[in-house]
Amino acid sequence: MKMSHLFIATTLTTVLLGADSYAHNKHQGHIKAPMSPSVDPEFDIVHAKVITQGSHLIFQQAVAGKVGGKQPEKNGQLAGAGVYSYVWPTSLNSSAVGFEADQGILSLALTIHPDFDDTPLYDEDGDGNKSNDGDKWHSHWVVLVPDDACGKGALKVKDIAQGTSPKLPITWPKLPLFIDSPGFDFSLEKSEVLVRVPLSSLGFPENFSFDGVTAGLKINQQVHAPLLCVTNVFDIASGDLSLPGKSQ
Template sequence: MKIKSSCGFGLVAAALCCVSVNASAHEITTASNQAVMASFDIIETSIVTDHGHAIFRTRVRADAGKVTPQATGKFEGSEVYAYVWPTTLNSWDVGFERDQGIVALAVTFHPDFDDAAYGGKNRDRWHPHWVVLSEDNACPGGLKVRDIPEGTKPRLPETWPGAPILIDSPEYKTELTGDAVEVHIPLEKIGAIATASFDGVTAGLRVNANLHTPLLCVANVYKVASGNLSLPGKVVPGK
């Protein structure tokens, strides 16, 4: 199913569409928006630490993970749907070089290609990634997953899937049930998370049809939890 953003293209347009929000000192809650498909209509986003894990959680109006991109049969031009938590983490905290851009956890589905670590398969399921986002006006949404310049050898996580972009493919417990998307990450993997701020986004990304840089663009923004991508959420300390 093809989905058009109710907020138009671009993060600024998305922010202006989603203005009824309660950005508390902890989770971010926002009013539902009937113009956004229920699967992508964020109503609450949080990160909680509990029993040695950081639990990233987003609630939508209904049917988390029900809507997925239509397969095209080829990599170039294919689509990715994502539930995203942009954070204030440094790219070094998740295995990349320092100060590379916006570090985000993304739970994604893309039926036309695999990007699991070590050559594994993941095109048939929702799965998590760390990505580093940076601005690029060539992308409809104004952001891309940062490209790795040809001929460079930057610091990369062990579970980097081999794509020429700043992406990691760790195996974290990921669940989509009812209205919730939830990822459990061992704290030793992201020790700086306790002091991080965050936001919540639902988005569609697209692989460049010519396979040139930018390779993976944010193409549609369906909803921004805070309304303005200000990352007002704070991690709730647990046990």
């Protein structure tokens, strides 16, 4: 079923309550947010934007503190493993990046998780082993959907139901999730997070709506559906997840 912008905004507002972010000012398609003293400065969003720069789309978040220095505590196993993420929920259809159409909320994410590696095509630390890099920041496209099994009103990365074969991107990491590991270039410098998405990799219109979120996720202790739940929202750029940003 096709998900409207209103459905996306309503769903996200419902499932991500608790983030300490309030009124915002929108300017030229960007989202400007107030500082939130109760949020870790590393995840306290003050600005978010998506702009076209040459042959790339640049997804940006600026935070109150220094970015990229924290990661979840190492768990020692996949069950219960934690994930930190800078996320850009969008109004784009899931088909825009190679997933089956109309699957949920297509979101770009920059993540880190020391207990598992979900980028099997890339060797982020250059040590010759492509399966030990989860503790390095890396990019994903994910499809988010609500699932009360993650907690009342919570979101998860959508599971691929057993016995089904949906359309998936060519860089899908062979996990039973609607997740893609495209290996986009990014930077984490001072207070700014940037992810560079090649326009040539995309099949979506130039303009779309977006928001900015910082969040913690966790692998289910039973390591089955729901496999990866959003368990903690640190901040929301718009304050209400109405996706007010406009790509440029």
